[in-house]
Amino acid sequence: MTRFAFVTWDRGGNVPPAVGIAQGLIARGHDVVFIGYEVQRKGFEQRRLSFVALRRSGAFDTFATSEPGHRISGLTANVWASPDHLDDIPDALDATSSDVLVVDFSMQGALASATRGAAPMAVLAHSAIAGLVPPPDSPVGAARLSATNSLREVARLPHLARLSEAWTGYTTLVTTILALDPAAETADDSVHYLGPVFEALPEDPWESPWRADDDRPLVLVSI
Amino acid sequence: MDLGTVPDNAAVRPFVPHQRVLDDAALTVTHAGHGTVAASLAHGVPLVALPNPAADQPFLAARVQRLGAGLALDGEAAPTLIQTAVREVLSQPSYAAAAAKLAIAIHAAPGVGGAVLELERLASVTSPTPA
Numbered sequence: 001m002t003r004f005a006f007v008t009w010d011r012g013g014n015v016p017p018a019v020g021i022a023q024g025l026i027a028r029g030h031d032v033v034f035i036g037y038e039v040q041r042k043g044f045e046q047r048r049l050s051f052v053a054l055r056r057s058g059a060f061d062t063f064a065t066s067e068p069g070h071r072i073s074g075l076t077a078n079v080w081a082s083p084d085h086l087d088d089i090p091d092a093l094d095a096t097s098s099d100v101l102v103v104d105f106s107m108q109g110a111l112a113s114a115t116r117g118a119a120p121m122a123v124l125a126h127s128a129i130a131g132l133v134p135p136p137d138s139p140v141g142a143a144r145l146s147a148t149n150s151l152r153e154v155a156r157l158p159h160l161a162r163l164s165e166a167w168t169g170y171t172t173l174v175t176t177i178l179a180l181d182p183a184a185e186t187a188d189d190s191v192h193y194l195g196p197v198f199e200a201l202p203e204d205p206w207e208s209p210w211r212a213d214d215d216r217p218l219v220l221v222s223i
Numbered sequence: 224m225d226l227g228t229v230p231d232n233a234a235v236r237p238f239v240p241h242q243r244v245l246d247d248a249a250l251t252v253t254h255a256g257h258g259t260v261a262a263s264l265a266h267g268v269p270l271v272a273l274p275n276p277a278a279d280q281p282f283l284a285a286r287v288q289r290l291g292a293g294l295a296l297d298g299e300a301a302p303t304l305i306q307t308a309v310r311e312v313l314s315q316p317s318y319a320a321a322a323a324k325l326a327i328a329i330h331a332a333p334g335v336g337g338a339v340l341e342l343e344r345l346a347s348v349t350s351p352t353p354a
Contacts, residue, residue, distance in 0.1 A: 131282030195332020196261035
């Protein structure tokens, strides 16, 4: 039995695949704990999954709405390239006695912490890498890369030319199919395209209001 | 959220598991988050995508269109444009055929079992750094 620690934040679509994999691990007899932000606690507790908040950075409200520029800078400092994660991750590993980290691809501070040897690490990307990772010549990509390299200096790790270099050589789980991700064409053997992973949900009482023999096409509008 | 008067041929719910609807769906209209895109394609359901200008949504919307499994519009597209796109995707079998082809790829993928195997393999390695 192994105790896996998923380091995550809630950007919407990234959590259900992590939960789906966690459910698979639990079904195999492993332990799982999620490490993240206080705003996530209720969601994990409702799923009956263990949760520990990041000690220094965990109070940041990832759902706070503000002017877009401020939101991006807040996420960069507290989620995507947080120097606090360099200490938060080892602390959380000690507190949870975890053996293996599974880190959201976007959390460069946590990735750097694992690179420094905090624990064996896998990286989780929930969608097409070509769509998830901003290129270094885009405004958001340049800002995230600059902040990432600043924290890597603190961690005494070499600079990155691209954000995706942070997980080169590490087991990387991508929960989409090859066809949806052109980045798969240049991925190395450590990157595994698993296909979509869906969270197992409790039974829902919803019933369609329309008769089974209704011949009109059914359109799902999911926003 | 108050959506005003809802027509008789629509039902609005804050949450319904995709699985409960997609078995019978002919089309999904979505913001193009990966979860909804993947769930729809796994059921062979084509899409009309209205992505927000954020994260992976514009990319996924464009990719779905490129693969022939749907159409990508601007996230702020006017209702008449959405209506035209819906009618196009529903009336042309090629979209559903492309979605069905992607469904085969999704069901052939390793899925959660593959993830568990890779993580168990990692846990069996003692070194915290890659080879």
